[in-house]
Amino acid sequence: MITCTGCSLLCDDIDVVIENHRIKEVRNACRRGAAKLKGCRNRLRPSIDQTPADIDTSIKRAALILKNARSPMLYGWSNSTCEAQSNGIKLAKKLNAIIDDTSSFCQGLLIEKVLKKKFRACSLDDVKNKADVLVYWGSDAQDSQPRHLSRFSYFPRGESRQRGYEEDRIAIAIDVRESNTAKICKGHFYRIPLKGDREFILSLTGALSGKVPKHDAKRILELADIMKKAEFGAIFVGIGLTYSIKDDVDILVALGDMLPNFHILPMVGHYNMRGFNEALFKETGFVNRVRFDSTAVHENKYAIVEALKQKSIDALLVTGSDPLSCLPGSMISYLASIPVICIDPCVTLTSKISKITIPSAVSGIESGGSAVRMDGKVIELSGIVENNYLADTEILSRIMEEL
Amino acid sequence: MPTVMELYKLLPKTNCKKCGESTCMAFAVALLSRKKKVSECTPIIEEMFKKDREKLESLLLPSSGAGETGMIVHTELCTGCSNCVVACPVDVANDPRGAGTGGAPTNDKVIFRVVDGKVVASNIKECRRFGKNRVLCYACIDPCPTGAIEFV
Amino acid sequence: MGIDVGKFLKSPEFEIAITTYRDIFQVEALEYDRFGEEYRKLSAVIIMSREDMKKMGIKTGDRVKLINDHGSIVVEARESKREEPGGIAFMVNSPWSSALVSDDTGGKGIPEFKNITARISLTKNDISSLENLIFNSGEVEKNER
Ligand code: SF4
Numbered sequence: 001m002i003t004c005t006g007c008s009l010l011c012d013d014i015d016v017v018i019e020n021h022r023i024k025e026v027r028n029a030c031r032r033g034a035a036k037l038k039g040c041r042n043r044l045r046p047s048i049d050q051t052p053a054d055i056d057t058s059i060k061r062a063a064l065i066l067k068n069a070r071s072p073m074l075y076g077w078s079n080s081t082c083e084a085q086s087n088g089i090k091l092a093k094k095l096n097a098i099i100d101d102t103s104s105f106c107q108g109l110l111i112e113k114v115l116k117k118k119f120r121a122c123s124l125d126d127v128k129n130k131a132d133v134l135v136y137w138g139s140d141a142q143d144s145q146p147r148h149l150s151r152f153s154y155f156p157r158g159e160s161r162q163r164g165y166e167e168d169r170i171a172i173a174i175d176v177r178e179s180n181t182a183k184i185c186k187g188h189f190y191r192i193p194l195k196g197d198r199e200f201i202l203s204l205t206g207a208l209s210g211k212v213p214k215h216d217a218k219r220i221l222e223l224a225d226i227m228k229k230a231e232f233g234a235i236f237v238g239i240g241l242t243y244s245i246k247d248d249v250d251i252l253v254a255l256g257d258m259l260p261n262f263h264i265l266p267m268v269g270h271y272n273m274r275g276f277n278e279a280l281f282k283e284t285g286f287v288n289r290v291r292f293d294s295t296a297v298h299e300n301k302y303a304i305v306e307a308l309k310q311k312s313i314d315a316l317l318v319t320g321s322d323p324l325s326c327l328p329g330s331m332i333s334y335l336a337s338i339p340v341i342c343i344d345p346c347v348t349l350t351s352k353i354s355k356i357t358i359p360s361a362v363s364g365i366e367s368g369g370s371a372v373r374m375d376g377k378v379i380e381l382s383g384i385v386e387n388n389y390l391a392d393t394e395i396l397s398r399i400m401e402e403l
Numbered sequence: 404m405p406t407v408m409e410l411y412k413l414l415p416k417t418n419c420k421k422c423g424e425s426t427c428m429a430f431a432v433a434l435l436s437r438k439k440k441v442s443e444c445t446p447i448i449e450e451m452f453k454k455d456r457e458k459l460e461s462l463l464l465p466s467s468g469a470g471e472t473g474m475i476v477h478t479e480l481c482t483g484c485s486n487c488v489v490a491c492p493v494d495v496a497n498d499p500r501g502a503g504t505g506g507a508p509t510n511d512k513v514i515f516r517v518v519d520g521k522v523v524a525s526n527i528k529e530c531r532r533f534g535k536n537r538v539l540c541y542a543c544i545d546p547c548p549t550g551a552i553e554f555v
Numbered sequence: 556m557g558i559d560v561g562k563f564l565k566s567p568e569f570e571i572a573i574t575t576y577r578d579i580f581q582v583e584a585l586e587y588d589r590f591g592e593e594y595r596k597l598s599a600v601i602i603m604s605r606e607d608m609k610k611m612g613i614k615t616g617d618r619v620k621l622i623n624d625h626g627s628i629v630v631e632a633r634e635s636k637r638e639e640p641g642g643i644a645f646m647v648n649s650p651w652s653s654a655l656v657s658d659d660t661g662g663k664g665i666p667e668f669k670n671i672t673a674r675i676s677l678t679k680n681d682i683s684s685l686e687n688l689i690f691n692s693g694e695v696e697k698n699e700r
Contacts, residue, residue, distance in 0.1 A: 006586075013507035027518050028507035030483035032579050034520030035586035041450075042588065105665045128505060142484055142548055143579040150485040155546060156505025157495065165490065165546075176574055176669075177645060178637045180482075180548035194574055194643055194670060243669045269577075289664070303664025324689060325589060328666050329626045329654035332689060349589065349650065349689055451592050482579045520583070 002382040005079070005364035006033030007145045008268035008374040009124075009152075010381075021386055023365065030146035037365060040346035044359040055358060059395065062317070062341045062356045063402030066095055069315035069339075075304050076321030077101040078270035080392050081369030081381060084319070085276045087396040089283055094400060098291045098313065101276045102321050104303045109249050110242055110266035111277045112287045114376075118253050119264035122234065124151075124375045126263075129158035133230035135172045138197065139238020139267045140179035145374070148267075149184065153234070170226060174200065175240060188226075190219065197244035201251050208258050233262040242266070268374040271364070272320075275372035308334050317341040319360070319392055324349035343395055360392040367391035405462040407431050413455040413462075414444065421445045434463065454479055457521075473532075475553045476524055483520040486546035491515055493529045515543065522551065566677040569611045571621070573601065573655070573671040575648045590685060598649035599630040599682045601675075604639035608632065613677060620678040623671070626654035628683045644675075650688045 003012040011033065017025040026034040046058040053061075066072050074092050077085050078101055092099040103111060113119050127134070134153045141148035149155055154171045161168040173182035174190045174197075182189040192200050200220075203213035207224035227233060237252070245251055256264050268274050277287040284296035289303045300306055304323065307313045308331045316338060324332060325348065335353065342354035345362045361367040361383070368383035369391075383391075390398075411431040422443045424430040433439035441463065442448065447456045457479035485505075488494055494502040494513040501509030508516050514526050527533075531540040532554065543552050581597040588594060601619065603611075613619060615634045620627060628651050635645070646652040648668065655671050 015507070025519060027516065028485075029520060030485065030517065030579075031481070031520035032483075032582050032586070034483065035583040038519075038587075040587060040589075042590070105668075109665075140577060142482065143577045143582075146482050146484040146579060149546075150489040151505040155486055155489040157499070157503050164492075164495070176643070177576055178639075179576065183548035184486075184546060191640070194572060240669060243665065243667070246663070246665050300662055300664050305658065305660055305664045305666060306662065309658050309660075322589070325585075325650055326648065326653060328656040328658040329650065329688060330658050336689075347590070349685070352689065450587065453593065 002037075002384055003364055003371075003379055004029045004033040004037060005271040005371070005381065006030070006036035008271050008274065009145050009147055010271060010371055010373045010379040011147055011151065012379055016384070018385055023385065032146055039362060039365070042347040044342075044344050044347050044351055044357055046359060047354075047357045049355060055390070058356050058358050059398050060402055062358065063399045065315050065339045065341060065356065066091075066097070066317060066399070067403055069095075069097075069313075071098065071313050072315040072317065073098040073100065073302075073304070073307055073313040074317045074319075075100050075323065076319045077276040078103065078106075078273035078320055079363070080272060080276070080320035081363045081367070082272065082275045082279065082371060082378075083369045084363070084392040084396060085272070085279050087393050087400070088319070089279060091396055091400055092290075093292045094403060096292050098289075098302045098307065099280070100288050100290070100302060100304045100307075101273065101280075102270060102326075103273050103277055104288045105305055106239060106273065107237075107242055107266045107268055108277065108288045109246060110237055110252075110264075111268075111274060112281075113249060113253065114264075114266060115278065115281050115287065119256050120262065121265065121375070122263040123377060124153075124265075124373070125377075126232075127234050127265075128152045128156050128161075130160050130232040131158075131234050132161065132168060133170050133172070133226060133233040133262075135174065135227070135233070135235040136181050136185070137174045137235055137237055138176075138240025138242065138244065139236050140175070140177075140181045141236065141238075141267065142180035142184065144238075144269055145267060148236070149181070153236070154184070172223065172226070175238075188223075190223065195244055197241050198248065198251060201245070201255055205255055205258055227259055227262070230259075230261050233259065235262060235264050236267050237264060238267045239269075265375060270321075272371040274374055274376065275370075278372055278376070305331070313338065315339050315341070317343070318350055318354075319343035319396075320363075322348035322350050324353065343392055345389070358395055359389055360395055361387055361389035363392060367393070369393065405435070407435055409462060410434050410459060413459045415446045415452060417446065419446060434459075473554045474524055474527060474530065475555055476522055477551045477553065478521045480549040481521040481551040482549060483517045483522065485515075485517055485522075487522060487543035487552060488513065488515040488517060490546045491543050492540070493526075493531060497529070567612070568674045568676045571603075571607075571644050571673055571675045572642065573621075573644045573646055573652070573673060574669045575646050575652050575671070578647045581647045581649070594649075595682070595685065598647055599628070599651045600633055600646065601630050602633050602635045602645040604641035604644075605634055606639075606641040607644065608634055611675065613675075618678050618680065618682060619675050620680065621655060621673045621675055623655055623673040625657050628654050628688070629678055629680045630682060646671075650685060651683060654683075654688055 015027040172188040173185040286298040339355040364381035414427040497512035584594040
């Protein structure tokens with residue numbers, strides 16, 4: 001049995017058939033997980049200035065670039081093991097570098113609230129055993145965390161939910177789009193306009209305190225009623241909701257406070273984004289966007305997007321992410337103009353413009369370690385496929401030694 | 404049952420002969436009569452034909468086991484989410500601690516399991532839609548948002 | 556580049572609101588080969604409601620140019636298979652949709668990935684290639700300045 005690193009559910013009930021150092025068949029993982037476990041088609045090779053090099057020289061050159069940079073940034077981390085992440089934080093300290101991760105423009109805002117205990121949280125196992133009302137808000141779990149509904153929320157039988165989902169649970173979707181998750185929620189799908197989340201929260205909090213909403217009164221009152229009567233409720237906050245209320249996250253805290261039986265769980269995509277947030281939080285009190293100097297300083301200008309926009313960094317180490325494939329297109333030209341060091345198992349868009357590339361083992365498959373599930377539970381990763389690649393953890397250690 | 408033409412349309416139509424037949428049309432006929440397997444067409448294993456391959460495999464499913472009882476799994480639509488595995492009352496009864504509680508099946512008695520990210524049906528005789536106490540069960544169809552399971 | 560100016564001028568432009576989403580089949584293609592044909596096919600697409608398409612004279616399979624202050628791309632238009640109220644179009648998260656996302660975040664570091672506005676028009680140009688998006692974005696920007 002191995003752990004899937006396809007998403008932050010870290011399903012640990014996966015069986016695989018291995019042949020010639022490659023996974024040939026995957027059982028029990030979803031389509032997303034099976035693709036991740038079977039691996040990419042193009043493995044990365046070590047290179048300097050886009051010409052092949054040996055890995056030792058690549059590592060030495062990477063260390064040199066970081067050492068000589070005035071303002072280096074270490075970025076990525078959401079597809080790295082906890083061990084690699086803690087090495088990354090060490091490296092950032094040693095270099096007085098900026099460190100940031102993908103949560104910077106994803107769920108970081110909410111994870112911070114969770115770690116600061118601003119939301120009532122619970123584990124996914126609690127959801128399975130107790131929850132009767134499930135609210136997917138701005139989240140299409142079916143496509144992003146495909147086994148969320150079957151393993152933990154809607155479909156499984158749990159300790160106090162023994163009779164099956166039709167009788168025991170209600171699933172609700174609030175979204176701009178009729179997603180696959182919304183389709184499952186059928187009669188309980190609330191379609192909202194783009195950026196309409198804030199207003200919907202206000203109507204809902206109004207309805208919870210007895211005020212009749214201006215729009216769609218009947219359905220919103222009905223929703224408020226279901227939520228009030230819940231024995232154990234969960235709101236799964238997707239990136240759709242987070243983006244929409246990013247300037248006023250406290251409005252969600254206020255909603256949580258009005259619903260004493262509800263728990264708020266941010267939906268995380270990449271398998272170990274939460275691991276990075278927890279590690280940095282423990283070290284500095286911040287979940288991302290930190291610069292180490294004599295102390296750890298947290299500022300928005302240390303966010304990857306701002307740092308690139310303001311052209312304030314002069315070297316970038318990327319691991320466990322492919323920023324070129326997800327950042328706004330207009331940032332690519334600056335990114336391509338500074339020395340980028342890319343550590344990844346696969347050829348990525350970022351590796352194509354990198355000065356140094358260093359191939360790593362696929363974490364969770366070719367190298368082991370641990371990761372933090374979206375609800376905070378630590379899950380062991382198995383390194384089951386034999387290989388000659390260095391683990392990302394080792395690569396970072398070797399860069400540190402070279403400094 | 405699919406027609407020869409339906410199968411042919413999904414093949415590469417290059418008459419490359421790698422399958423041992425002289426034309427893709429001949430291979431389609433062989434597929435239909437089950438003398439050949441989809442995997443014997445080596446070009447179709449390549450990524451660019453992936454959707455076609457999955458479509459072909461699901462078209463051919465009806466007479467290969469599961470289909471005897473009318474269930475069709477449209478593999479190309481399946482996301483492997485396991486909703487059906489967990490919701491099927493037969494799976495819950497036969498594997499209460501595994502599939503029934505949302506986990507991977509722990510024995511061979513379940514109807515649904517997920518292989519390579521797509522659902523595969525077996526033990527189809529156990530399905531509540533068949534046998535003498537049959538009921539019109541929708542337990543695997545209802546939780547599937549992509550319409551990957553169908554009874555014909 | 557071979558832009559057919561005459562054709563381009565003739566096709567009317569419409570304002571369009573776009574939001575992004577995730578599609579498991581596209582994520583699967585990304586894991587397997589982010590430079591592959593399958594990933595491009597599933598990414599370089601805009602999904603629109605039937606009414607919007609009718610209003611704008613766009614049919615499924617047509618190539619459309621999407622342009623705003625941040626970038627410009629060519630993708631394929633497709634009619635939504637779902638019930639849609641209209642007024643909003645959908646693209647999966649990918650370098651194609653990201654080309655249209657502003658890097659101005661008001662200093663807060665979170666771009667508006669899910670809240671894009673652009674102008675849409677029919678085009679005869681080829682669908683933007685990944686290479687185009689990565690390697691030419693800089694040049695295009697420079698030329699414009
Ligand atoms: S739900 Fe996530 S962790 Fe589970 S099998 Fe799918 S991709 Fe892997």
